[in-house]
Structures are given as structure tokens and as C-alpha cells.
Amino acid sequence: MKAHIFFAALVILASLISCAQMNPHPMEMTSAVRNAKTSVDHEALAKHYEDAAHEMQLKVEEHKKLLEEYENHPYYYPKRVQDLQAHCRSLIKSYEEAVEINMSMAKIHHQIADEVK
Template sequence: MRIWKISVILIVLALLISCAQMKPHSMDMTQAIQNAKTAADHEALARHYEAVAREMQSKVQEHKKMLEQYEAQRQFYGRRGLDMESMCHALINFYEQAVKENMDMANSHRKVAAEIK
């Protein structure tokens, strides 16, 4: 049982690392944040964070559909299906957190932009 849990954790971590490496930010966020001086700069950052949040939300939906399939057809997947269900739950939680954090960043930049105007 313990090996199973460790295996699931390692699989999830491997997937998260590979996902993080697949699509780097289209801009250097550190530099963009440091250079943001105008309301338009902060609006652009807010739009960027919202776009990332939408992308992460689509990942949530994708993994929820997979989870539904694994749950609906458990008899075909056996034990491996439980592993896949656990992985989907972990990824759904991860992407939901990413959506929240990106929307928080977008809201912060929108507030700064409103204060500058």
C-alpha cells in the first residue's frame, strides 16, 4: 500500500514538472513586473494572468472529464484506474490552485492600474 502511494506521488510530480516545462511564459514576468510603471503596463499584466488562469481552467475541465471516464468505467481499469483517479484529483487540485493564484495576481494588477489612473 505504501509503495502505491509513493508511486502515485512520483507520477503526479513528474507530470507537474513536465507540464511546467512545456510552455514557458511568453514574457519575462520578473522583468515585466519590475518595469510596470503605468496603468497600461499593469492592465497588460492583469490580462496575462487572466489568460494563464483560463488556460489552467481548461486543464481543470480536461482532467475532470478524464476523472469521470475513469469513475464510469472502473471495471475496465482495475487497480490502475484508482491510480489514475488519484492522479486526476491531484492535478485538478493543482490547476484549481493555479487558477486562483493567477486571478489573485490579475486582480492585484487591476487595483494598481486603477490607483494609477
């Protein structure tokens, strides 16, 4: 019984840590976009957006694993399992949207870089 409580606490702690805010935009994006003039500038922006998309995709995979845990072992989380599952599903959807948006921005900056050459 103590092992189940420990495991449940560990999983909950891991899920809380995974929800910690990352800084997906370490560069100051407004000035970076405004000052982008060359092909190299736009390729750097595209890479930034691709890197952000990759980070968000890692979060998608992480929360899919957590969701699978909650679905496969609901008895470890008897009172909150539905809340935990809904939370994971919501985060998965949000992160998937962020992946799409970042990849769209990367594509636009690749196109601009090709036009500026």
C-alpha cells in the first residue's frame, strides 16, 4: 500500500514539474522579427520556431505517457483520475496546436528567406 502511495505521489510530482513554464522564446521576438532583413536573419527565426515546435512536441509525448498511466492505472488516483486525464488531454491539445503554429511560422520565415536571397 505504501508503494502505491509513493508511486502516485511520484507521478503527480512528475506531472507538476512537466507543467512548469518553459521559456519558448528566449530571444526578444518583436525586435528579432522587426530587425530581420537578410536571408540569414529569417533562417535564424525559422530555426527558432522549429526548435520551439520540437520542445512542444516533446511535451506532447510526455503528456501522452502520463495520460496512458492514468488510463491504465486509475485505481492509483481514485478521487482525481478523471481530472488528471482531462488535464493531460487539454495540455496535449494545447501543445499540439503550439507545434502547428510554430511550424507554420518557421515555414513563413523559410519562404521569406528564399525571397530575400
